[in-house]
Amino acid sequence: MKHLLKLQDLxxxxxxxxxNLADQLKYENHNGIEHHILKGKTLGMIFQKSSTRTRVSFETGMYQLGGQALFLSNRDLQIGRGEPVQxxxxxxxxxxxxxxxRTFEQKEVEDLAxxxxxxxxxxLTDYCHPCQVLADLMTIREYKKSFDGLKFCFIGDGNNMANSLIVGAITMGMECAIACPDDYKPDAEIMKWANENGKFTCxxxxxxxAKGA
Structure with missing residues (x-):
């Protein structure tokens, strides 16, 4: 069994x-080729943080794959209201x-696993956003054909997106530069890992x- 808790796990x-699988499924979807590889499967979607894109993309994806998505909000669950996550x-x-x-603390995701x-x-958690970054990497490869020799730059707060983008860029062999205010830097452990495993600037x-990106 494989989880997707954070990009560092991949x-x-x-x-x-x-x-590669995403590219294949996208091609099949655009060409009307049915791919119900999750037929009979149900995905529970826990939303302690609301989101338009996350809900719509996961529900649509499960439908296209032949499965069912079940939306679960705080009103639908006892989690955090007297029932332990265990x-x-x-x-x-x-x-x-x-x-x-989709929640706040990374520990809640880890505990579920x-x-x-x-x-x-x-x-999504306050720590990372792995699914979004996988989609970003897919887009980069669609337009650039390869990650080789690329410099990736993110401009903004050193938040959950920055944390995951650093891991994604460095893992795929890109140079990574993060431009952010001094008081809003990404996670210190992630920056330490990036400096040890690739070419990284913050x-x-x-x-x-942004130069050369």
């Missing part, structure tokens, strides 16, 4: 496998084939970071 080959994970594992959760018995997908100098 190596380059695993990300390429995901992107109990929620065990109960939902008996009914569902997978869970996508630890105590449940079905795959868990991180739809600076408040926007023009310098």
């Amino acid at each position: 190596d380059k080959e695993e990300i390429l496998d995901i992107l 109990d929620t994970a065990r109960v939902l594992s008996r009914y569902l084939d997978g869970i996508m959760i 630890e105590y449940g018995s079905i795959p868990i997908i991180n739809g 600076s408040s100098d926007i023009l310098e970071c």
Whole structure:
């Protein structure tokens, strides 16, 4: 069983496998080729943070793959309202084939994976946003054909998106530059990992970071 809790859990080959499958499914969808590979499967979608794009994309994706998506808001669940996440994970594992959760704390996602018995997908936490970055990597490859020799630049707060973009860019072999205010830098451990595993820059100098990107 494989979870998607954060991009650090995937190596380059695993990300390429995901992107190759996504390319194939996109081609089939555009050409009217049915691919109901999740027929009979149900994905529970826990939304403690609301989102237009996350809900629509996951529901549409499950429909195209022949499965069913079940929307679960705070009003629908006891999680965080007297029921420990351990109990929620065990109960939902008996009914569902997978869970996508969009929430605040990364620990909640990790706990679902630890105590449940079905795959868990991180739809967003305050720490990271792996699905969005996989989509970004797919777009980069569509337009640039390859990651080789590319410089990736992100301009903005060092938030969950910055954290995941750093990991995605460095893992795929791109140079990565993050331009952000000094008081809003990305996660320190992620920046340490990036410096040890690739060419990485974090600076408040926007023009310098963007040069050559």
